[in-house]
Amino acid sequence: MSLFHERSGAFSREKTFFLLVSLLPALWLAELALRGGLGARPWTEAIHFTGLWAIRLLLLTLAITPLRQLLAAPKLFYGRRILGLAALAYALAHVGLFFIDQGVVRAASEIALRIYLTIGAVAVALLVALGATSTDGAIKRLGARRWSALHRAVYVIAPLAALHFVIQSKLDVTEAVLVSGVLVLLLLYRIAFRLAGGVTPALFAALSVGAAVLTAGSEMAWYGLATRVDPWLVAEANVSFDLGPRPMWWVLAGGLAVALLAAIRQRRAPPRRSRAAVQPN
Known part of the structure; x- marks a missing residue:
């Protein structure tokens, strides 16, 4: 299937x-890197950069389903595989750069x-397992039920990644806490x-307050x-x-x-016609 087209052959704005x-x-x-903007420790900066974007893209992957359902936007589905594989690519770059910087043994x-x-x-490692089984062929070989069970490992991967980020951040955990807060909201959903x-939009607003x-x-x-602060x-x-604004306010603002937006879309959506209404006279 083309990277930029749907199965029907039509150009996909969403996939693009x-x-x-x-x-x-x-x-x-x-x-x-080309203009020397990575500072005095370019390898370290590149390691942090790729790790940060790996977890950001992982969260975006997890956000696809709530957004698709709340906003009644089914074509957002195309983002799950693309963003998931992108998260894997940045995670592998994160690990690869760490090995290059430190040496394999160290x-x-x-x-x-x-x-x-x-x-x-x-x-x-778990993310690699999901990436290796993300193809249509893998879904057919495993069967939909086993494939779905395997890919629920993302609910283990995301908390592990967030915990890694928090511990690694040490003193200033602002962004790591923000990532964790967004993850909490997505899991509560x-x-x-x-x-x-x-x-419903009202329930999601309540979940946002809780998160x-x-x-x-x-x-x-x-x-x-x-x-010990x-x-x-x-x-x-x-x-x-x-x-x-601290992380809690960004989580609240984003959720609300x-x-x-979901409430507005639902209000503007045309009412569904009942089955009786469409029956011929």
């Missing part, structure tokens, strides 16, 4: 968009000895969908346990805005924006 989203970070990294030793590197390596059989509270709580817990100072920072 997702391909561009996947390629732009690589182009950005190449531009930074890199392997570090992964074995440092828990956050071990966690990251497990996440990448899936739990609510299973329990309620669907998620924001959990995001703030996780930030307080991390600083309190890992750095007074958790109440972190709580104060979350409501004062002296340091700018999606809920509002």
